[in-house]
Amino acid sequence: MIGRRTILAGAAAAAVPLRARAQPAPARVLRYVPQADLGSIDPIWTTSVVTRDHGFLIYDTLFGTDANFQPTPQLAEGHSLEQDGRVCTVRLRTGLKFHDGEAIRARDGVASLERWMVRAPLGQKLKSVLDELSAPDDLTIRFRLKRPLPYLVPMLGLPATPVPFIMPERVARTDPFQQITDTTGSGPFRYLAQEHIPGSFSAYAPFAGYSPTPAGGTGLTAGPKLTHFDRIEWHTLPDAATAAAALQRGEMDWFCQPPPEVLELLRRSRGISVGPLDLLPYTLLLRFNSLNPPFDNAAIRRALLPAIDQADFVAACVGNNPEAGITGTGVFPAGSPSASDAGLEPLRGPRSMDLARQRLKEAGYDGGLVRVLGPTDILNPSALTQVGIDLFRRLGMNLDVQLTDWASVVQRRPNKEPVERGGWSASFYSNPGFDLLNPATNALLRGNGAGAWFGWPTIPRLEELRENWFDTADPAAQAAITREMQVVAMRELPFIPLGGLRNFTATRADLRDRVVGSPIFWNLKRA
Numbered sequence: 001m002i003g004r005r006t007i008l009a010g011a012a013a014a015a016v017p018l019r020a021r022a023q024p025a026p027a028r029v030l031r032y033v034p035q036a037d038l039g040s041i042d043p044i045w046t047t048s049v050v051t052r053d054h055g056f057l058i059y060d061t062l063f064g065t066d067a068n069f070q071p072t073p074q075l076a077e078g079h080s081l082e083q084d085g086r087v088c089t090v091r092l093r094t095g096l097k098f099h100d101g102e103a104i105r106a107r108d109g110v111a112s113l114e115r116w117m118v119r120a121p122l123g124q125k126l127k128s129v130l131d132e133l134s135a136p137d138d139l140t141i142r143f144r145l146k147r148p149l150p151y152l153v154p155m156l157g158l159p160a161t162p163v164p165f166i167m168p169e170r171v172a173r174t175d176p177f178q179q180i181t182d183t184t185g186s187g188p189f190r191y192l193a194q195e196h197i198p199g200s201f202s203a204y205a206p207f208a209g210y211s212p213t214p215a216g217g218t219g220l221t222a223g224p225k226l227t228h229f230d231r232i233e234w235h236t237l238p239d240a241a242t243a244a245a246a247l248q249r250g251e252m253d254w255f256c257q258p259p260p261e262v263l264e265l266l267r268r269s270r271g272i273s274v275g276p277l278d279l280l281p282y283t284l285l286l287r288f289n290s291l292n293p294p295f296d297n298a299a300i301r302r303a304l305l306p307a308i309d310q311a312d313f314v315a316a317c318v319g320n321n322p323e324a325g326i327t328g329t330g331v332f333p334a335g336s337p338s339a340s341d342a343g344l345e346p347l348r349g350p351r352s353m354d355l356a357r358q359r360l361k362e363a364g365y366d367g368g369l370v371r372v373l374g375p376t377d378i379l380n381p382s383a384l385t386q387v388g389i390d391l392f393r394r395l396g397m398n399l400d401v402q403l404t405d406w407a408s409v410v411q412r413r414p415n416k417e418p419v420e421r422g423g424w425s426a427s428f429y430s431n432p433g434f435d436l437l438n439p440a441t442n443a444l445l446r447g448n449g450a451g452a453w454f455g456w457p458t459i460p461r462l463e464e465l466r467e468n469w470f471d472t473a474d475p476a477a478q479a480a481i482t483r484e485m486q487v488v489a490m491r492e493l494p495f496i497p498l499g500g501l502r503n504f505t506a507t508r509a510d511l512r513d514r515v516v517g518s519p520i521f522w523n524l525k526r527a
Contacts, residue, residue, distance in 0.1 A: 027526055028230040033243045034519070035257040036378040037236040038202050039407025041191070042179040044119050047161040047443065047453065048410050049432055053519045056221065057204050057232065058099075058185030059165030062090055062109065062141075063157030067219025067279070067517070069437075071157045074213050074221070075104065075166055075186065085148030090141040090156075097209040098168050099184045106135035108186075111172035113141075113156075113164055118176040120162040121443040122155045124451065125470060150473055151440060159221050159518065160434050160441035188212070188225045188522050189232060199405065204232040204521075219515060220279070225522035232521055238377040238405075247272060247506060253526075255506045256519055259379050260319025266506045277503040279517050280333045280433025281326055284313055284384055284498035285444065287427050290457035292418045294368045295425055301493040303359035305346040307391055310499035316383035317430070317501050326500035331445060331489045332482065333433035334500045340479070343487035347497070356395055370397045373413060373424040375406040380430035384498060388428050413454045427454075430501070432518065438482070439469040444495050445485060457494040 034053070040046045043055030062076040077091045096104035110133055117123030117130075132144040143152065156164055166186045174180045183191040189204040196202050212224035235252065237243040244262045246252040248269050257277065258266055266272045286308075288295040295301055310327040318324040328348075332338035370392060374385030385403070392399050400419065404412070409427070417423040436442045445466070446452040447459025462485060469481045489495075507514065510527045514520070 030229045031233045031252045032254045033237050033252055034234050036406035037199050039410045041183055044115055044162045045179045046410050052161045055165050057189040058187045058191045060187040061157050061164055064221035065157045066217040066222035071154045072217035072222040073215040079153055086145045088143040088152055092139045095211055098186055099190050099207050104186055105138040106141045108169045109141045109166055110135045111169040112166045115172045115176050116164045121446055122440055188227050200236050202234040220517040228525035253508045257379050258506050260321050263504055271509050272506055273509045274504055274506050276516055277505040281500040281502045282430045283333050283436050283500055285429050286496040287455045289425050289455050291416055294365055298492055299363035300365050303363045306352045307356035309351045313384055313387050314499040316387045317380045324502045329497050329500045330486050331497055333436050336437050338438045338482040340483045342483035343490035353394055367398050369400055369419050370425045371400045371419040373402050373427045375409045376403050378406040381428050384428035439466045459492045461488050
């Protein structure tokens with residue numbers, strides 16, 4: 001029998017993308033294979049990490065975040081606090097421009113933040129304590145708060161999705177629940193919308209009018225964003241072997257997320273460099289639609305726990321690379337200050353399908369339809385979905401499996417309707433550790449119903465604990481709160497943590513100064 005690895009290796013040696021054949025890469029063009037197609041250009045409307053990466057190319061933020069998770073100025077010159085922290089004034093740098101040549105003004109920042117506050121968990125928190133957000137003049141953004149919010153400035157620069165990118169006022173006034181169509185940005189690259197080929201290709205070019213920050217700071221989104229390529233091309237190549245072959249031949253420069261078998265091949269390839277993609281491990285998870293049957297019933301959600309073996313899900317993602325997989329994880333990423341073992345007993349000890357079947361019956365599962373929504377073209381969620389489908393079937397659940405490309409998943413998951421009207425029941429995700437870092441960023445731990453992340457759970461106690469976390473600056477008190485939040489989350493189960501993984505990425509060895517943290521394109525250069 002010919003194994004999967006042999007097939008992949010053989011294909012990698014022979015396959016060449018047609019676009020690469022027709023257009024060899026010049027030295028000042030960076031060709032990148034993203035983890036999935038760019039299904040949406042609106043980084044506020046969706047939490048897709050592919051759209052976030054697109055957003056960091058074409059937009060900038062008021063503040064950045066360095067490798068130690070500290071805020072540093074970007075579009076902002078700095079900030080000041082008055083009235084015991086209840087008034088925060090942010091000053092913009094002079095001479096800033098949007099891609100259409102218009103000046104970046106404070107009212108653009110106000111409109112951008114107002115749109116962000118509707119969709120982002122961080123923004124929703126800010127909005128809840130905000131008395132007024134105003135632009136007294138073209139360079140001044142002023143926050144008047146009901147009470148001090150010490151986390152305010154870090155919130156304005158965290159790279160957790162959705163990110164508070166600064167857009168022109170006319171674009172930012174778009175309904176937050178509708179997608180934008182105007183990609184005029186504030187960042188170091190322009191999006192070449194006329195070149196976009198859905199499912200295949202996107203392109204970017206440097207913006208000559210961009211003004212890098214003079215402020216210090218390095219890593220993640222801090223410091224000056226300098227462009228060293230005349231063009232960035234994203235080539236969507238769903239077949240991993242084809243992408244690996246293109247990388248080996250020098251027709252692609254960067255393969256964002258190779259699958260385990262291909263990664264092994266690339267580690268042995270001359271001219272290829274393999275390294276960590278992120279600072280924190282990703283969290284693997286099963287997200288429920290808590291609005292509709294059967295998973296509107298928390299007892300049915302809990303009934304699955306005896307059958308969940310994190311090792312199975314992790315292995316599907318990392319293959320034979322044990323250094324990449326992490327088990328025993330909870331609702332915060334492993335290695336983060338908020339991580340703990342509180343409430344994780346149901347995921348430990350011997351696993352039992354029989355016990356899970358019994359508990360499903362006791363909880364009232366009556367054979368109702370369970371629609372699993374999952375992608376075919378994005379590595380980790382696809383692998384998780386396959387393991388989850390097998391588990392649901394062995395539990396005797398009545399499955400309807402809907403597997404599509406990632407762009408279609410992004411379009412379909414906002415649907416709150418029951419399954420008989422096109423809705424969904426469960427979906428599997430691999431979320432960046434930074435997005436789940438703490439209660440401020442962890443959208444999956446919101447329990448605010450219709451305002452929550454896709455799945456829309458209503459869990460008042462989680463909301464209370466989150467508020468308490470914001471109100472304390474004491475690390476020990478914050479740790480106690482995050483432990484209790486995990487206990488509540490493991491009881492109510494807005495999602496089930498399925499383990500963690502460290503993502504690795506592959507580039508041509510002649511690329512230098514790649515920022516570890518996410519696919520970041522500024523400061524990257526060819527040796």
